[in-house]
Amino acid sequence: MTTDRPWASVTACPHGPLLVRGDVEILLPDGSPAPRRRSTVALCRCGASGIKPYCDGSHKVIGFRTEDEQPAHPERPEHGERPEHDERPAPRSPR
Numbered sequence: 001m002t003t004d005r006p007w008a009s010v011t012a013c014p015h016g017p018l019l020v021r022g023d024v025e026i027l028l029p030d031g032s033p034a035p036r037r038r039s040t041v042a043l044c045r046c047g048a049s050g051i052k053p054y055c056d057g058s059h060k061v062i063g064f065r066t067e068d069e070q071p072a073h074p075e076r077p078e079h080g081e082r083p084e085h086d087e088r089p090a091p092r093s094p095r
């Protein structure tokens, strides 16, 4: 499949950040672009990060929980038996 549109995805990690993959501009509250050096970044949603808008792992320290979320892949082991971040391959970019 060929497309001229940039691709991007956002994955909500159980009890953790939002993983943003792809060509997306992240803006700070003042409208300026957030510095970004990687195509995949983790955005804090617990509020405890010292490097907002990015995750610095503080969600683990404060015990951030997202109890309302269901596993994206029920066939996978439950949380606690796999790494916190989704390790599925990144979506393929357009050719």
Ligand code: FES
Binding pocket: 016, 017, 018, 043, 044, 045, 046, 047, 048, 049, 054, 055, 056, 057, 058, 059, 060
């Ligand atoms: S989600 Fe990781 S520090 Fe907030």
